[in-house]
Amino acid sequence: MRSMSQDSKPADDATVTFINVIEVPAEQVDMFIAQWRERAKIMSTAPGFRDSRLHRAVSSKTRFQLVNVAHWDSHQAWEAAMSHPEFQARMRALEDDRSVEVSASPALYEVVASYHEETRM
Amino acid sequence: MRSMSQDSKPADDATVTFINVIEVPAEQVDMFIAQWRERAKIMSTAPGFRDSRLHRAVSSKTRFQLVNVAHWDSHQAWEAAMSHPEFQARMRALEDDRSVEVSASPALYEVVASYHEETRM
Secondary structure, eight states: OOOOOOOOOOOTTTTTEEEEEOOOOOHHHHHHHHHHHHHHHHHTTTHHHHHHEEEEEETTOOOOEEEEEEEEHHHHHHHHHHHHHHHHHHHHHHHOTTTTTOEEEEEEEEEEEEEEGOOOO | OOOOSSSSOOOTTTTTEEEEEEOGGGGGGGHHHHHHHHHHHHOOOOOOOOEEEEEEEETTTTOOOOEEEEEEHHHHHHHHHHHHHHHHHHHHHHHHOOOOEEEEEEEEEEEEEEEEEGGGO
């Protein structure tokens, strides 16, 4: 385990974190999760995929009901997976579905500071 | 390693994920990170703290420049840490600081779906 980091990046410099902050009405969350799983299954078979966790707010009053945090080997691997035809087709279907009111803010991130219980001084 | 999960929660049922989605002008991000570290140091000494990672957007055009993802042993441990006098004092100082235009959306989450490269079928 590393000591408490300051400006350091994760152990593997090339790794990127994809975070998608999702606003969706509380009553549509269950349906959205079902559709998310289908897309995540496709993404999880792509080269460079590491892991993906969909977080749901404990309270239905939380502004961002869902937050997806995923890790990829590299920026390039993530971009290649995003352009997968089957994934693209499902994204278009989601955008065209007028019954789901989703506002998503997907972006790539890097870890700029981290603290771990194990390395506490 | 577990197989690809569907509705299952993380291995430790009581664990909670705290996510803070932060909007801050790109030119104020560095200053905000410095202040965040001071608060995170306090939180990391609290009972029940597991880890905390501050993510910064790769692009300065990303809406949410910072996303903090932390894990706690329980909802109760997180609440107790939040009420720590020194942490509360720093939060009030941040709120009173008119030079920082921050919009934060902190909330508790649970993992509702997850995929891992190791368990790919």
